[in-house]
Amino acid sequence: MEMLEKIDQQWLKSFHCVYENNSFKRAAEFLSLPTSNVSRHIALLEEQLDVRLFDRTTRRICATDAGEHLYLRTQPLLDKLNDALEEVTQHSREVMGQLNVVMPDSPELAKAVVSFCAQYPAISLNCETNLSHKEDLLDGFDVIVSFHRGKLEDSNWIAKEIKRWPSVVVASPKLLHTRQRPFKITDLKHVPCISSFTALKGTPWVFRNSEGEQITQRVKSAFKVNSGQLAKAGALAGFGFAILPVEFCHEEIESGDLEVIELEYEPEDLVLYAFYASRKHVAKKIPAFIEHLKRQANNETSG
Known part of the structure:
Protein backbone atom coordinates (compact mmCIF):
# COMPACT_ATOMS: atom_id res chain seq x y z
CA MET A 1 0.00 0.00 0.00
CA THR A 89 -21.63 7.08 -8.32
CA GLN A 90 -24.75 6.61 -10.43
CA HIS A 91 -26.46 9.28 -8.34
CA SER A 92 -24.01 11.85 -9.73
CA ARG A 93 -25.72 11.49 -13.12
CA GLU A 94 -28.37 13.87 -11.86
CA VAL A 95 -27.61 17.60 -12.04
CA MET A 96 -27.80 18.43 -8.36
CA GLY A 97 -25.82 19.48 -5.31
CA GLN A 98 -23.71 22.52 -4.45
CA LEU A 99 -21.89 24.15 -7.36
CA ASN A 100 -18.92 26.33 -6.39
CA VAL A 101 -17.89 28.77 -9.12
CA VAL A 102 -15.34 31.56 -9.62
CA MET A 103 -16.08 33.85 -12.57
CA PRO A 104 -15.88 37.47 -13.79
CA ASP A 105 -18.70 39.78 -12.78
CA SER A 106 -20.37 40.31 -16.16
CA PRO A 107 -24.05 40.73 -17.10
CA GLU A 108 -23.86 38.01 -19.78
CA LEU A 109 -22.39 35.43 -17.41
CA ALA A 110 -24.87 36.44 -14.72
CA LYS A 111 -27.76 35.69 -17.10
CA ALA A 112 -26.26 32.31 -17.98
CA VAL A 113 -25.79 31.33 -14.33
CA VAL A 114 -29.31 32.38 -13.38
CA SER A 115 -30.87 30.47 -16.29
CA PHE A 116 -28.83 27.38 -15.36
CA CYS A 117 -30.09 27.48 -11.77
CA ALA A 118 -33.64 27.99 -13.05
CA GLN A 119 -33.29 24.96 -15.30
CA TYR A 120 -31.82 22.80 -12.50
CA PRO A 121 -33.54 23.74 -9.23
CA ALA A 122 -31.68 20.98 -7.35
CA ILE A 123 -28.47 23.02 -7.75
CA SER A 124 -27.25 25.12 -4.82
CA LEU A 125 -24.97 27.89 -6.13
CA ASN A 126 -21.95 29.45 -4.45
CA CYS A 127 -20.44 32.04 -6.84
CA GLU A 128 -17.33 34.14 -6.20
CA THR A 129 -16.48 37.04 -8.55
CA ASN A 130 -13.02 37.91 -7.23
CA LEU A 131 -10.70 37.51 -10.24
CA SER A 132 -7.49 37.75 -8.21
CA HIS A 133 -7.52 34.05 -7.42
CA LYS A 134 -4.42 32.06 -6.57
CA GLU A 135 -3.87 28.41 -7.42
CA ASP A 136 -3.71 27.31 -3.78
CA LEU A 137 -7.05 28.98 -2.99
CA LEU A 138 -9.03 27.29 -5.76
CA ASP A 139 -9.26 23.74 -4.44
CA GLY A 140 -12.76 24.26 -3.06
CA PHE A 141 -14.22 25.37 -6.39
CA ASP A 142 -15.80 23.17 -9.05
CA VAL A 143 -15.49 25.55 -12.01
CA ILE A 144 -13.29 28.59 -12.66
CA VAL A 145 -14.33 30.86 -15.52
CA SER A 146 -11.73 33.36 -16.76
CA PHE A 147 -10.45 35.26 -19.79
CA HIS A 148 -7.12 34.53 -21.48
CA ARG A 149 -5.12 35.45 -24.55
CA GLY A 150 -2.60 33.09 -26.11
CA LYS A 151 -1.32 29.82 -24.70
CA LEU A 152 -2.57 28.63 -21.35
CA GLU A 153 -0.16 27.98 -18.52
CA ASP A 154 0.36 24.41 -17.35
CA SER A 155 -1.93 23.48 -14.49
CA ASN A 156 -3.83 20.55 -13.01
CA TRP A 157 -7.09 21.99 -14.35
CA ILE A 158 -8.82 20.89 -17.55
CA ALA A 159 -9.74 23.83 -19.81
CA LYS A 160 -12.88 24.03 -21.94
CA GLU A 161 -13.31 26.91 -24.35
CA ILE A 162 -16.58 28.79 -23.89
CA LYS A 163 -16.23 31.54 -26.49
CA ARG A 164 -13.57 33.49 -28.38
CA TRP A 165 -13.58 37.05 -29.64
CA PRO A 166 -11.34 38.30 -32.48
CA SER A 167 -9.68 41.49 -31.25
CA VAL A 168 -8.07 44.69 -32.54
CA VAL A 169 -5.74 47.39 -31.26
CA VAL A 170 -7.63 50.68 -31.01
CA ALA A 171 -6.97 54.27 -30.01
CA SER A 172 -8.95 57.50 -29.89
CA PRO A 173 -8.37 60.29 -32.45
CA LYS A 174 -7.46 62.49 -29.48
CA LEU A 175 -4.56 60.20 -28.57
CA LEU A 176 -3.41 59.86 -32.18
CA HIS A 177 -3.16 63.67 -32.44
CA THR A 178 -0.62 63.73 -29.62
CA ARG A 179 1.20 60.40 -30.09
CA GLN A 180 2.89 58.87 -33.10
CA ARG A 181 0.82 56.09 -34.67
CA PRO A 182 2.50 52.70 -34.15
CA PHE A 183 3.03 50.45 -37.19
CA LYS A 184 4.98 47.62 -35.54
CA ILE A 185 4.33 45.97 -32.21
CA THR A 186 7.73 47.17 -30.95
CA ASP A 187 6.44 50.74 -31.40
CA LEU A 188 4.01 50.03 -28.55
CA LYS A 189 6.92 50.30 -26.10
CA HIS A 190 6.97 54.05 -26.70
CA VAL A 191 3.26 54.87 -26.31
CA PRO A 192 0.81 54.61 -23.39
CA CYS A 193 -1.22 51.39 -23.34
CA ILE A 194 -4.16 50.12 -21.32
CA SER A 195 -3.53 46.69 -19.81
CA SER A 196 -5.06 44.18 -17.43
CA PHE A 197 -3.63 43.43 -14.01
CA THR A 198 -5.79 40.48 -12.97
CA ALA A 199 -7.88 38.73 -15.62
CA LEU A 200 -4.86 38.31 -17.92
CA LYS A 201 -2.33 38.46 -15.06
CA GLY A 202 -0.70 41.61 -16.38
CA THR A 203 1.17 39.64 -19.01
CA PRO A 204 2.66 41.31 -22.11
CA TRP A 205 0.31 41.96 -24.99
CA VAL A 206 -0.09 38.80 -27.05
CA PHE A 207 -0.12 38.69 -30.85
CA ARG A 208 0.15 35.95 -33.48
CA ASN A 209 2.08 35.87 -36.74
CA SER A 210 0.90 34.52 -40.10
CA GLU A 211 1.93 30.98 -39.06
CA GLY A 212 -0.20 31.20 -35.93
CA GLU A 213 2.81 31.43 -33.61
CA GLN A 214 2.48 33.50 -30.47
CA ILE A 215 4.39 36.79 -30.25
CA THR A 216 4.49 38.85 -27.05
CA GLN A 217 5.27 42.52 -26.60
CA ARG A 218 5.77 44.31 -23.32
CA VAL A 219 4.01 47.66 -23.06
CA LYS A 220 4.04 50.51 -20.58
CA SER A 221 0.80 51.28 -18.83
CA ALA A 222 -0.41 53.82 -16.31
CA PHE A 223 -4.01 52.61 -16.70
CA LYS A 224 -4.36 48.98 -15.60
CA VAL A 225 -7.85 47.57 -15.22
CA ASN A 226 -9.67 44.26 -14.87
CA SER A 227 -12.76 45.29 -16.83
CA GLY A 228 -13.49 45.49 -20.54
CA GLN A 229 -15.83 48.40 -19.86
CA LEU A 230 -13.06 50.31 -18.11
CA ALA A 231 -10.56 49.49 -20.85
CA LYS A 232 -12.89 50.85 -23.52
CA ALA A 233 -13.73 53.93 -21.46
CA GLY A 234 -10.02 54.60 -20.99
CA ALA A 235 -9.37 54.20 -24.71
CA LEU A 236 -12.21 56.59 -25.57
CA ALA A 237 -10.79 59.12 -23.11
CA GLY A 238 -7.40 58.94 -24.81
CA PHE A 239 -5.58 57.29 -21.89
CA GLY A 240 -3.84 54.80 -24.15
CA PHE A 241 -3.94 52.20 -26.88
CA ALA A 242 -6.02 49.13 -26.03
CA ILE A 243 -6.71 45.64 -27.31
CA LEU A 244 -10.48 45.15 -27.41
CA PRO A 245 -12.76 42.49 -28.91
CA VAL A 246 -14.17 43.72 -32.23
CA GLU A 247 -17.67 42.81 -31.08
CA PHE A 248 -17.27 45.08 -28.07
CA CYS A 249 -16.14 48.24 -29.89
CA HIS A 250 -17.51 48.03 -33.45
CA GLU A 251 -20.00 50.87 -32.85
CA GLU A 252 -17.23 53.19 -31.64
CA ILE A 253 -15.08 52.22 -34.64
CA GLU A 254 -17.93 52.92 -37.07
CA SER A 255 -18.67 56.28 -35.43
CA GLY A 256 -15.00 57.30 -35.53
CA ASP A 257 -14.66 57.52 -31.74
CA LEU A 258 -12.01 54.79 -31.94
CA GLU A 259 -9.61 53.97 -34.77
CA VAL A 260 -8.20 50.53 -35.56
CA ILE A 261 -4.39 50.41 -35.43
CA GLU A 262 -2.99 48.09 -38.11
CA LEU A 263 0.24 46.35 -37.05
CA GLU A 264 2.33 43.61 -38.66
CA TYR A 265 0.76 41.03 -36.30
CA GLU A 266 -2.84 40.58 -35.20
CA PRO A 267 -3.78 40.42 -31.52
CA GLU A 268 -4.57 36.96 -30.19
CA ASP A 269 -8.27 36.32 -29.67
CA LEU A 270 -9.72 36.94 -26.26
CA VAL A 271 -10.95 33.54 -25.07
CA LEU A 272 -13.29 32.71 -22.21
CA TYR A 273 -12.43 29.36 -20.62
CA ALA A 274 -14.06 27.21 -17.98
CA PHE A 275 -11.60 25.19 -15.91
CA TYR A 276 -12.36 22.18 -13.74
CA ALA A 277 -10.23 19.73 -11.78
CA SER A 278 -8.79 16.74 -13.66
CA ARG A 279 -10.65 13.92 -11.96
CA LYS A 280 -11.63 10.60 -13.55
CA HIS A 281 -15.22 10.91 -12.36
CA VAL A 282 -16.80 14.34 -12.63
CA ALA A 283 -20.20 15.11 -11.14
CA LYS A 284 -22.80 15.72 -13.84
CA LYS A 285 -23.38 19.27 -12.60
CA ILE A 286 -19.94 20.38 -13.85
CA PRO A 287 -20.13 19.44 -17.57
CA ALA A 288 -23.81 20.45 -17.57
CA PHE A 289 -22.90 23.91 -16.26
CA ILE A 290 -20.02 24.35 -18.73
CA GLU A 291 -22.14 23.29 -21.71
CA HIS A 292 -24.89 25.67 -20.59
CA LEU A 293 -22.39 28.55 -20.43
CA LYS A 294 -21.14 27.68 -23.91
CA ARG A 295 -24.62 27.55 -25.42
CA GLN A 296 -25.66 30.81 -23.78
CA ALA A 297 -22.44 32.63 -24.71
CA ASN A 298 -22.63 31.63 -28.36
CA ASN A 299 -26.37 32.26 -28.70
CA GLU A 300 -26.16 35.76 -27.25
CA THR A 301 -26.06 38.53 -29.84
CA SER A 302 -24.00 41.62 -29.20
CA GLY A 303 -25.65 44.87 -28.33
Whole structure:
Protein backbone atom coordinates (compact mmCIF):
# COMPACT_ATOMS: atom_id res chain seq x y z
CA MET A 1 0.00 0.00 0.00
CA GLU A 2 2.96 2.29 0.64
CA MET A 3 3.94 2.43 -3.06
CA LEU A 4 0.33 3.02 -4.15
CA GLU A 5 0.11 6.03 -1.85
CA LYS A 6 3.08 7.58 -3.65
CA ILE A 7 1.49 7.30 -7.10
CA ASP A 8 -0.95 9.92 -8.33
CA GLN A 9 -3.84 8.42 -10.30
CA GLN A 10 -3.41 11.11 -12.97
CA TRP A 11 0.15 9.86 -13.62
CA LEU A 12 -1.18 6.40 -14.38
CA LYS A 13 -3.95 7.84 -16.52
CA SER A 14 -1.39 9.77 -18.58
CA PHE A 15 0.85 6.70 -18.79
CA HIS A 16 -1.96 4.52 -20.12
CA CYS A 17 -2.98 7.16 -22.65
CA VAL A 18 0.58 7.63 -23.94
CA TYR A 19 1.00 3.85 -24.20
CA GLU A 20 -2.25 3.43 -26.14
CA ASN A 21 -1.54 6.34 -28.50
CA ASN A 22 2.24 5.96 -28.86
CA SER A 23 2.38 9.74 -28.65
CA PHE A 24 2.59 12.37 -25.93
CA LYS A 25 0.83 14.88 -28.18
CA ARG A 26 -2.12 12.62 -29.02
CA ALA A 27 -2.42 11.58 -25.38
CA ALA A 28 -2.50 15.23 -24.33
CA GLU A 29 -5.22 15.98 -26.88
CA PHE A 30 -7.27 13.01 -25.68
CA LEU A 31 -6.91 14.06 -22.03
CA SER A 32 -7.43 17.78 -22.80
CA LEU A 33 -4.15 18.58 -21.06
CA PRO A 34 -1.03 20.47 -22.18
CA THR A 35 1.63 18.13 -23.59
CA SER A 36 4.05 19.39 -20.96
CA ASN A 37 1.70 18.20 -18.20
CA VAL A 38 1.55 14.69 -19.67
CA SER A 39 5.35 14.61 -20.02
CA ARG A 40 5.70 15.70 -16.41
CA HIS A 41 3.28 12.99 -15.23
CA ILE A 42 5.37 10.32 -16.98
CA ALA A 43 8.60 11.76 -15.57
CA LEU A 44 7.17 11.76 -12.03
CA LEU A 45 5.93 8.19 -12.43
CA GLU A 46 9.32 7.05 -13.74
CA GLU A 47 11.07 8.83 -10.89
CA GLN A 48 8.83 7.23 -8.28
CA LEU A 49 9.21 3.75 -9.79
CA ASP A 50 12.92 4.31 -10.51
CA VAL A 51 12.59 2.83 -14.00
CA ARG A 52 12.23 4.13 -17.56
CA LEU A 53 8.79 3.39 -19.01
CA PHE A 54 9.28 4.72 -22.56
CA ASP A 55 12.15 4.96 -25.00
CA ARG A 56 11.93 8.32 -26.74
CA THR A 57 13.41 9.30 -30.09
CA THR A 58 12.78 12.34 -32.28
CA ARG A 59 10.39 10.30 -34.45
CA ARG A 60 8.60 7.89 -32.13
CA ILE A 61 8.22 6.55 -28.65
CA CYS A 62 7.76 2.96 -27.56
CA ALA A 63 7.26 1.27 -24.23
CA THR A 64 10.21 -0.37 -22.50
CA ASP A 65 9.85 -3.87 -21.08
CA ALA A 66 9.03 -2.26 -17.73
CA GLY A 67 6.44 0.00 -19.38
CA GLU A 68 4.87 -2.95 -21.19
CA HIS A 69 4.70 -4.92 -17.94
CA LEU A 70 3.20 -2.01 -16.00
CA TYR A 71 0.49 -1.46 -18.61
CA LEU A 72 -0.51 -5.12 -18.89
CA ARG A 73 -0.69 -5.55 -15.12
CA THR A 74 -2.50 -2.30 -14.28
CA GLN A 75 -4.97 -1.98 -17.16
CA PRO A 76 -7.37 -4.72 -15.90
CA LEU A 77 -7.20 -3.24 -12.39
CA LEU A 78 -8.04 0.25 -13.61
CA ASP A 79 -10.93 -1.11 -15.67
CA LYS A 80 -12.35 -2.86 -12.61
CA LEU A 81 -11.85 0.25 -10.47
CA ASN A 82 -13.61 2.35 -13.08
CA ASP A 83 -16.55 -0.06 -13.21
CA ALA A 84 -16.84 -0.04 -9.41
CA LEU A 85 -16.78 3.75 -9.23
CA GLU A 86 -19.35 4.03 -12.00
CA GLU A 87 -21.69 1.73 -10.08
CA VAL A 88 -21.28 3.61 -6.81
CA THR A 89 -21.63 7.08 -8.32
CA GLN A 90 -24.75 6.61 -10.43
CA HIS A 91 -26.46 9.28 -8.34
CA SER A 92 -24.01 11.85 -9.73
CA ARG A 93 -25.72 11.49 -13.12
CA GLU A 94 -28.37 13.87 -11.86
CA VAL A 95 -27.61 17.60 -12.04
CA MET A 96 -27.80 18.43 -8.36
CA GLY A 97 -25.82 19.48 -5.31
CA GLN A 98 -23.71 22.52 -4.45
CA LEU A 99 -21.89 24.15 -7.36
CA ASN A 100 -18.92 26.33 -6.39
CA VAL A 101 -17.89 28.77 -9.12
CA VAL A 102 -15.34 31.56 -9.62
CA MET A 103 -16.08 33.85 -12.57
CA PRO A 104 -15.88 37.47 -13.79
CA ASP A 105 -18.70 39.78 -12.78
CA SER A 106 -20.37 40.31 -16.16
CA PRO A 107 -24.05 40.73 -17.10
CA GLU A 108 -23.86 38.01 -19.78
CA LEU A 109 -22.39 35.43 -17.41
CA ALA A 110 -24.87 36.44 -14.72
CA LYS A 111 -27.76 35.69 -17.10
CA ALA A 112 -26.26 32.31 -17.98
CA VAL A 113 -25.79 31.33 -14.33
CA VAL A 114 -29.31 32.38 -13.38
CA SER A 115 -30.87 30.47 -16.29
CA PHE A 116 -28.83 27.38 -15.36
CA CYS A 117 -30.09 27.48 -11.77
CA ALA A 118 -33.64 27.99 -13.05
CA GLN A 119 -33.29 24.96 -15.30
CA TYR A 120 -31.82 22.80 -12.50
CA PRO A 121 -33.54 23.74 -9.23
CA ALA A 122 -31.68 20.98 -7.35
CA ILE A 123 -28.47 23.02 -7.75
CA SER A 124 -27.25 25.12 -4.82
CA LEU A 125 -24.97 27.89 -6.13
CA ASN A 126 -21.95 29.45 -4.45
CA CYS A 127 -20.44 32.04 -6.84
CA GLU A 128 -17.33 34.14 -6.20
CA THR A 129 -16.48 37.04 -8.55
CA ASN A 130 -13.02 37.91 -7.23
CA LEU A 131 -10.70 37.51 -10.24
CA SER A 132 -7.49 37.75 -8.21
CA HIS A 133 -7.52 34.05 -7.42
CA LYS A 134 -4.42 32.06 -6.57
CA GLU A 135 -3.87 28.41 -7.42
CA ASP A 136 -3.71 27.31 -3.78
CA LEU A 137 -7.05 28.98 -2.99
CA LEU A 138 -9.03 27.29 -5.76
CA ASP A 139 -9.26 23.74 -4.44
CA GLY A 140 -12.76 24.26 -3.06
CA PHE A 141 -14.22 25.37 -6.39
CA ASP A 142 -15.80 23.17 -9.05
CA VAL A 143 -15.49 25.55 -12.01
CA ILE A 144 -13.29 28.59 -12.66
CA VAL A 145 -14.33 30.86 -15.52
CA SER A 146 -11.73 33.36 -16.76
CA PHE A 147 -10.45 35.26 -19.79
CA HIS A 148 -7.12 34.53 -21.48
CA ARG A 149 -5.12 35.45 -24.55
CA GLY A 150 -2.60 33.09 -26.11
CA LYS A 151 -1.32 29.82 -24.70
CA LEU A 152 -2.57 28.63 -21.35
CA GLU A 153 -0.16 27.98 -18.52
CA ASP A 154 0.36 24.41 -17.35
CA SER A 155 -1.93 23.48 -14.49
CA ASN A 156 -3.83 20.55 -13.01
CA TRP A 157 -7.09 21.99 -14.35
CA ILE A 158 -8.82 20.89 -17.55
CA ALA A 159 -9.74 23.83 -19.81
CA LYS A 160 -12.88 24.03 -21.94
CA GLU A 161 -13.31 26.91 -24.35
CA ILE A 162 -16.58 28.79 -23.89
CA LYS A 163 -16.23 31.54 -26.49
CA ARG A 164 -13.57 33.49 -28.38
CA TRP A 165 -13.58 37.05 -29.64
CA PRO A 166 -11.34 38.30 -32.48
CA SER A 167 -9.68 41.49 -31.25
CA VAL A 168 -8.07 44.69 -32.54
CA VAL A 169 -5.74 47.39 -31.26
CA VAL A 170 -7.63 50.68 -31.01
CA ALA A 171 -6.97 54.27 -30.01
CA SER A 172 -8.95 57.50 -29.89
CA PRO A 173 -8.37 60.29 -32.45
CA LYS A 174 -7.46 62.49 -29.48
CA LEU A 175 -4.56 60.20 -28.57
CA LEU A 176 -3.41 59.86 -32.18
CA HIS A 177 -3.16 63.67 -32.44
CA THR A 178 -0.62 63.73 -29.62
CA ARG A 179 1.20 60.40 -30.09
CA GLN A 180 2.89 58.87 -33.10
CA ARG A 181 0.82 56.09 -34.67
CA PRO A 182 2.50 52.70 -34.15
CA PHE A 183 3.03 50.45 -37.19
CA LYS A 184 4.98 47.62 -35.54
CA ILE A 185 4.33 45.97 -32.21
CA THR A 186 7.73 47.17 -30.95
CA ASP A 187 6.44 50.74 -31.40
CA LEU A 188 4.01 50.03 -28.55
CA LYS A 189 6.92 50.30 -26.10
CA HIS A 190 6.97 54.05 -26.70
CA VAL A 191 3.26 54.87 -26.31
CA PRO A 192 0.81 54.61 -23.39
CA CYS A 193 -1.22 51.39 -23.34
CA ILE A 194 -4.16 50.12 -21.32
CA SER A 195 -3.53 46.69 -19.81
CA SER A 196 -5.06 44.18 -17.43
CA PHE A 197 -3.63 43.43 -14.01
CA THR A 198 -5.79 40.48 -12.97
CA ALA A 199 -7.88 38.73 -15.62
CA LEU A 200 -4.86 38.31 -17.92
CA LYS A 201 -2.33 38.46 -15.06
CA GLY A 202 -0.70 41.61 -16.38
CA THR A 203 1.17 39.64 -19.01
CA PRO A 204 2.66 41.31 -22.11
CA TRP A 205 0.31 41.96 -24.99
CA VAL A 206 -0.09 38.80 -27.05
CA PHE A 207 -0.12 38.69 -30.85
CA ARG A 208 0.15 35.95 -33.48
CA ASN A 209 2.08 35.87 -36.74
CA SER A 210 0.90 34.52 -40.10
CA GLU A 211 1.93 30.98 -39.06
CA GLY A 212 -0.20 31.20 -35.93
CA GLU A 213 2.81 31.43 -33.61
CA GLN A 214 2.48 33.50 -30.47
CA ILE A 215 4.39 36.79 -30.25
CA THR A 216 4.49 38.85 -27.05
CA GLN A 217 5.27 42.52 -26.60
CA ARG A 218 5.77 44.31 -23.32
CA VAL A 219 4.01 47.66 -23.06
CA LYS A 220 4.04 50.51 -20.58
CA SER A 221 0.80 51.28 -18.83
CA ALA A 222 -0.41 53.82 -16.31
CA PHE A 223 -4.01 52.61 -16.70
CA LYS A 224 -4.36 48.98 -15.60
CA VAL A 225 -7.85 47.57 -15.22
CA ASN A 226 -9.67 44.26 -14.87
CA SER A 227 -12.76 45.29 -16.83
CA GLY A 228 -13.49 45.49 -20.54
CA GLN A 229 -15.83 48.40 -19.86
CA LEU A 230 -13.06 50.31 -18.11
CA ALA A 231 -10.56 49.49 -20.85
CA LYS A 232 -12.89 50.85 -23.52
CA ALA A 233 -13.73 53.93 -21.46
CA GLY A 234 -10.02 54.60 -20.99
CA ALA A 235 -9.37 54.20 -24.71
CA LEU A 236 -12.21 56.59 -25.57
CA ALA A 237 -10.79 59.12 -23.11
CA GLY A 238 -7.40 58.94 -24.81
CA PHE A 239 -5.58 57.29 -21.89
CA GLY A 240 -3.84 54.80 -24.15
CA PHE A 241 -3.94 52.20 -26.88
CA ALA A 242 -6.02 49.13 -26.03
CA ILE A 243 -6.71 45.64 -27.31
CA LEU A 244 -10.48 45.15 -27.41
CA PRO A 245 -12.76 42.49 -28.91
CA VAL A 246 -14.17 43.72 -32.23
CA GLU A 247 -17.67 42.81 -31.08
CA PHE A 248 -17.27 45.08 -28.07
CA CYS A 249 -16.14 48.24 -29.89
CA HIS A 250 -17.51 48.03 -33.45
CA GLU A 251 -20.00 50.87 -32.85
CA GLU A 252 -17.23 53.19 -31.64
CA ILE A 253 -15.08 52.22 -34.64
CA GLU A 254 -17.93 52.92 -37.07
CA SER A 255 -18.67 56.28 -35.43
CA GLY A 256 -15.00 57.30 -35.53
CA ASP A 257 -14.66 57.52 -31.74
CA LEU A 258 -12.01 54.79 -31.94
CA GLU A 259 -9.61 53.97 -34.77
CA VAL A 260 -8.20 50.53 -35.56
CA ILE A 261 -4.39 50.41 -35.43
CA GLU A 262 -2.99 48.09 -38.11
CA LEU A 263 0.24 46.35 -37.05
CA GLU A 264 2.33 43.61 -38.66
CA TYR A 265 0.76 41.03 -36.30
CA GLU A 266 -2.84 40.58 -35.20
CA PRO A 267 -3.78 40.42 -31.52
CA GLU A 268 -4.57 36.96 -30.19
CA ASP A 269 -8.27 36.32 -29.67
CA LEU A 270 -9.72 36.94 -26.26
CA VAL A 271 -10.95 33.54 -25.07
CA LEU A 272 -13.29 32.71 -22.21
CA TYR A 273 -12.43 29.36 -20.62
CA ALA A 274 -14.06 27.21 -17.98
CA PHE A 275 -11.60 25.19 -15.91
CA TYR A 276 -12.36 22.18 -13.74
CA ALA A 277 -10.23 19.73 -11.78
CA SER A 278 -8.79 16.74 -13.66
CA ARG A 279 -10.65 13.92 -11.96
CA LYS A 280 -11.63 10.60 -13.55
CA HIS A 281 -15.22 10.91 -12.36
CA VAL A 282 -16.80 14.34 -12.63
CA ALA A 283 -20.20 15.11 -11.14
CA LYS A 284 -22.80 15.72 -13.84
CA LYS A 285 -23.38 19.27 -12.60
CA ILE A 286 -19.94 20.38 -13.85
CA PRO A 287 -20.13 19.44 -17.57
CA ALA A 288 -23.81 20.45 -17.57
CA PHE A 289 -22.90 23.91 -16.26
CA ILE A 290 -20.02 24.35 -18.73
CA GLU A 291 -22.14 23.29 -21.71
CA HIS A 292 -24.89 25.67 -20.59
CA LEU A 293 -22.39 28.55 -20.43
CA LYS A 294 -21.14 27.68 -23.91
CA ARG A 295 -24.62 27.55 -25.42
CA GLN A 296 -25.66 30.81 -23.78
CA ALA A 297 -22.44 32.63 -24.71
CA ASN A 298 -22.63 31.63 -28.36
CA ASN A 299 -26.37 32.26 -28.70
CA GLU A 300 -26.16 35.76 -27.25
CA THR A 301 -26.06 38.53 -29.84
CA SER A 302 -24.00 41.62 -29.20
CA GLY A 303 -25.65 44.87 -28.33
